[in-house]
């Protein structure tokens with residue numbers, strides 16, 4: 001039994017982590033190790049679930065995303081952190097510095113502080129058959145998948161905001177790359193020169209679908225009736241939609257990016273709402289698993305430090321703690 005549990009029993013939980021992916025489990029681990037009464041609520045839809053393997057995570061390279069999260073859940077349980085399957089659908093200030101969360105099943109939970117790690121949704125280009133192959137042979141990130149498919153026949157669907165960027169990047173992993181402009185506009189002269197230097201071919205027509213044989217991508221179909229043989233297709237999401245409903249409900253400040261809006265956080269993950277931290281993909285599209293783990297750790301540690309000092313200040317001033 002630690003001092004905090006005695007001092008602060010007015011809340012169901014000192015910390016609730018909304019979202020139990022890489023960022024949330026990491027925040028929960030450090031909160032558990034900081035003796036904080038912590039709950040993780042998780043809706044069970046991590047972004048990388050369609051992928052069989054998780055790459056580029058030091059000491060866990062190639063592990064399945066499901067095994068990684070199961071290991072994380074076992075680790076937080078060892079520190080007494082509670083984990084609950086469910087979706088947080090409502091969040092409101094409770095008038096005394098904490099928050100009341102409403103879950104989809106109608107239950108409410110009182111939280112003194114929050115860490116929001118709800119991730120994002122990749123809104124995929126609307127091309128027939130593409131969504132079903134996401135994370136298999138339709139890929140978004142060369143760091144996650146490039147090594148495994150190096151040297152293969154790559155296609156790239158141009159992103160309207162940066163039509164040449166991904167083709168130029170992935171050309172580092174294969175000499176056989178075709179960029180499909182699809183619905184993106186014409187290329188700038190500079191982009192055209194870089195694509196030329198990288199040896200990337202450009203198809204200007206609209207893509208209408210994918211050719212698949214024996215459950216493997218074999219080509220990309222164009223509106224003019226041709227099929228360009230390809231075994232791998234890189235297709236960045238047309239929009240990365242942060243799952244930021246909880247943060248929006250609490251009035252957290254957001255910033256516009258070329259890929260969508262993301263919550264504003266400081267280097268510890270603190271949002272503009274006092275008592276609310278955020279980490280992982282809900283804060284930005286660049287957070288791969290190791291970054292999400294690192295940011296979750298920082299948010300959990302910052303939350304704990306804030307509570308340590310808030311309670312000491314209150315105690316020193318003779319005010320009630322909590």
Ligand SMILES: Cc1cc2nc3c(=O)[nH]c(=O)nc-3n(C[C@H](O)[C@H](O)[C@H](O)COP(=O)(O)OP(=O)(O)OC[C@H]3O[C@@H](n4cnc5c(N)ncnc54)[C@H](O)[C@@H]3O)c2cc1C
Pocket residue numbers: 018019020021022023024041042043044045046047048049050051053054055056057086087088089117118119120122134135140143144145243246279280281282287288289290292
């Ligand atoms: C196909 C694919 C493959 C990838 N491969 C790799 C890879 O090999 N290596 C790598 O480093 N990265 C990879 N990534 C990126 C990786 O998925 C992210 O870096 C990582 O998932 C971010 O972790 P997170 O905790 O921020 O979000 P997530 O892992 O998405 O977790 C968020 C969790 O919050 C839950 N949630 C959302 N809203 C609520 C709510 N309201 N209430 C309760 N719970 C909620 C979700 O259901 C989910 O379980 C890949 C991404 C994709 C799309």
